[in-house]
Amino acid sequence: MKKSLRFGAAAIAAVATLSLASCGFGGSSGDSGDADGATTLDLLVPSYSDGTKANWETVIDGFEKANPDIKVKLEVQSWDNLEKVVSTKIQAGEAPDIYNGGPFAGFVGDELLYPTKDVVSEDTFSDFQESFIKNAEIDGTAYALPLIASARALFVNNALLDQAGVEAPTDWDSLLDAATKVSALGGGVAGYGMPLGSEEAQAEAAVWLWGGGGSFGDASEITIDTPENLAGAEQIKKMIDAGATQADPGSTQRSPLMDIFIQGKIGMQVGLPPTVGQIAEGNPDLDYSIVPIPTKDGSPFTLGVMDQLMAFQNDDDKKEAITKFFDYYYSADVYVPWVQAEGFLPVTKSGAEQLSGEEALKPFLDVLPDAQFYPSTNPQWSAADGAFKSLFGQIQTKPAQDVLTEIQAQVDAG
Structure with a gap:
């Protein structure tokens, strides 16, 4: 997919047909490591565009080079199949370590998710737009990390x-x-x-x-x-x-x-x-x-509308690896190209600052801090x-x- 600061045709088509925050459940394997001692993280994501798999693979390749003791196993599902796949995995006790989806209140009710402050550094957490983090809270605690945004x-x-x-x-x-x-x-x-x-x-x-x-x-x-x-x-x-x-x-x-x-x-x-x-x-x-x-x-x-990343409490031995992945992914030089490739808006302050010179995006970026959301956790x-x-x-x-x-x-x- 074309990675430009403008919305490419493929990205536009992807966003135009996407219903943000339209999914709900997640699943994955429970192994904490490989025979060679590496920690393996299972990452389950939906397909936003024809380039989604390649976009995540680019992120994963960079992360694994920087963290050779951590492997990331990627699974990409269509939005139509995601809920069924994730539900089946959870029922089998194989929830993913990291999941990209929409509604998450049910997971919180079943005590399946880490509070996000447990799996990101303070610097990463404070970089999110406050309005988006607030929308990821239940009873004052955030259980999901904003991933992508759209605004009007x-x-x-x-x-x-x-x-x-x-x-x-x-x-x-x-x-x-x-x-x-x-x-x-x-x-x-x-x-x-x-x-x-x-x-x-x-x-x-x-x-x-x-x-x-x-x-x-x-x-x-x-x-x-x-x-x-x-x-x-x-x-x-x-x-x-x-x-x-x-x-x-x-x-x-x-x-x-x-x-x-x-x-x-x-x-x-x-x-x-x-x-x-x-x-x-x-x-x-x-x-x-x-x-x-x-x-x-x-x-x-x-x-505002957003989808989230969340971490399932499968194995506390993986918590440090999850934190490293989230901190790497949300660094501006990694996160902004991913968001651009998928045609969305960034949910981080550093991402918005990096794209602030984009005339076509600036009006939307300017209003992101004032975004209000549907009460989707109800x-x-x-x-x-x-x-x-x-x-x-x-x-x-x-x-x-x-x-x-x-x-x-x-x-x-x-």
């Missing part, structure tokens, strides 16, 4: 905003004003692309509800029907009622809507890092910029996710309060 920002069609005589917005009032004026240009142009269809309604909802000071709850409680969330939901209705969005936002899906933005027919829409590559491929002449997502009061915010989150996808689009025609009440009721019902 507002893509702005500069030409359309110039025609409308407005600037890129920073808060809800300026967003409503700008989007309304862009929509008034006519010719099939929409001011703001608002995808509330089932594809990713929970994400667009988070942009607005969290941007108004709300949240979806935490590891212990899912909270949808709150006054703070109502502020964002009512702002959505203001946008729709003012004609500031595309037609029928309640049933519009994100991916096809972004295609319309790329074609130059939408003034503003929230997008992801891969959107940069999609624009380069689909409409390289598009005059656009990337700015932070406008919020109620203009305070910084982004919706067992009820899957029900909330489904409720948003099936019900939130009704906000186009129903009172905002009614929609939030219905989603909360579906979550509470399990």
Whole structure:
């Protein structure tokens, strides 16, 4: 895979089709060492792209040269197979020593994982973006290390905003004003692309509800029907009622809507890092910029998603070797090329600093410290996710309060 500071075509395709944090379990062999005395670490990972195996092999080769007494046994599985493979291994008492996956609360509940501070140096631990480490905590203790990140920002069609005589917005009032004026240009142009269809309604909802000071709850409680969330939901209705969005936002899906933005027919829409590559491929002449997502009061915010690395407590004799591997992997000169090759954003401060000169990535890197996350460690989150996808689009025609009440009721019902 092309290892450039830009998103290559293969990396873009990988990220565009990937659902981050979509997996759950892990497995591996239990031998602590080889006949020659070397310690063997079993590493189970999902395939993010066609280059994932080679990317990990590059890391492993460098690590084994620096640590000849440690061997790393790599196993790469598809996302579709990962959960089954890992579950089987755990049931057989063969959990991997190191595992790359998404949800991990079940492992913590079964006391299978090391607290991350037990398997990384203090220097490595302190290098992670605080917001990402916090998202890896259960009851105040981190049990997983952030691995890769994705964040969101507002893509702005500069030409359309110039025609409308407005600037890129920073808060809800300026967003409503700008989007309304862009929509008034006519010719099939929409001011703001608002995808509330089932594809990713929970994400667009988070942009607005969290941007108004709300949240979806935490590891212990899912909270949808709150006054703070109502502020964002009512702002959505203001946008729709003012004609500031595309037609029928309640049933519009994100991916096809972004295609319309790329074609130059939408003034503003929230997008992801891969959107940069999609624009380069689909409409390289598009005059656009990337700015932070406008919020109620203009305070910084982004919706973050991440996958993790975690270490299973198989054999305490391996703990030192695991620590050496994590410290090696997260060193900027090793970690940043791996992240670049896979087309994601780094979760470390040193990684963000190393890529800070990248114009295409900088808007996303700048907002990473302010990332907020879905409460994925809460067992009820899957029900909330489904409720948003099936019900939130009704906000186009129903009172905002009614929609939030219905989603909360579906979550509470399990």
